[in-house]
Amino acid sequence: MAGSFISRGFRGRRREDPAVAGRVPPGQYVTPDFPVLSAGPTPHTSPREWDFTLNGAVDPVRRWTWEEFRALPRDTVTVDIHCVTKWSKLDTVWEGVSLDTLFAGIEPRGAFVTAFCDGGYTTNLPLRDVLDGQAWIAFAYGEEPLAAEHGGPARLLVPHLYFWKSAKWVRGLTVTERDRPGFWESLGYHDYGDPWREQRYQGD
Numbered sequence: 001m002a003g004s005f006i007s008r009g010f011r012g013r014r015r016e017d018p019a020v021a022g023r024v025p026p027g028q029y030v031t032p033d034f035p036v037l038s039a040g041p042t043p044h045t046s047p048r049e050w051d052f053t054l055n056g057a058v059d060p061v062r063r064w065t066w067e068e069f070r071a072l073p074r075d076t077v078t079v080d081i082h083c084v085t086k087w088s089k090l091d092t093v094w095e096g097v098s099l100d101t102l103f104a105g106i107e108p109r110g111a112f113v114t115a116f117c118d119g120g121y122t123t124n125l126p127l128r129d130v131l132d133g134q135a136w137i138a139f140a141y142g143e144e145p146l147a148a149e150h151g152g153p154a155r156l157l158v159p160h161l162y163f164w165k166s167a168k169w170v171r172g173l174t175v176t177e178r179d180r181p182g183f184w185e186s187l188g189y190h191d192y193g194d195p196w197r198e199q200r201y202q203g204d
Ligand SMILES: Nc1nc2c(c(=O)[nH]1)N[C@H]1C(S)=C(S)[C@@H](COP(=O)(O)O)O[C@H]1N2
Pocket: 034, 035, 036, 037, 038, 039, 040, 083, 084, 117, 118, 119, 121, 149, 150, 151, 163, 164, 165, 166, 167, 168, 169, 170
């Protein structure tokens, strides 16, 4: 009897499981793990060299040093994340600066952004998907500074899209008038990547 009360937590939950019903997009399973998925080696940029830039079709261009960035108002957010390789992780806790804070007082002249990163990774998103409380530049995970393998010192966090859009080691956003495919999007991943519509690959 007693054994039946042992909680399995979210370990290996299938999306049909009532405990997670409505929170797991089609084709995904829930994992307690936090896998590392990187297309290349992990860059190590010290805070002294790190800055964050908003450029491209924006007026004015903005740049924050690490110190300036860390002095900005921050949010703590608890979100579910969904990787295109089919794992989802529920209730992940992050701390970061909202993109609304970074775009305050900036006049964008384009409807798209490309995130760029140390190591050369890029990913594209509609500008409207990173505003209105939907995206952060996260510098902490689970109350600890963000580990380098997960994108530290800072990564983009856009939980409502597949996790490849959440660019690790992010150094800035370029606003563009036309949508320009990023790294995975050029290799056949979906341009937008909505997990609830299973937009994994171009044509989905
Ligand atoms: N710079 C950079 N960002 C990246 C990637 C990458 O290879 N380089 N991989 C993406 C992919 S495919 C996923 S699923 C997530 C994985 O993040 P994690 O390693 O913290 O789980 O980061 C995304 N951001």
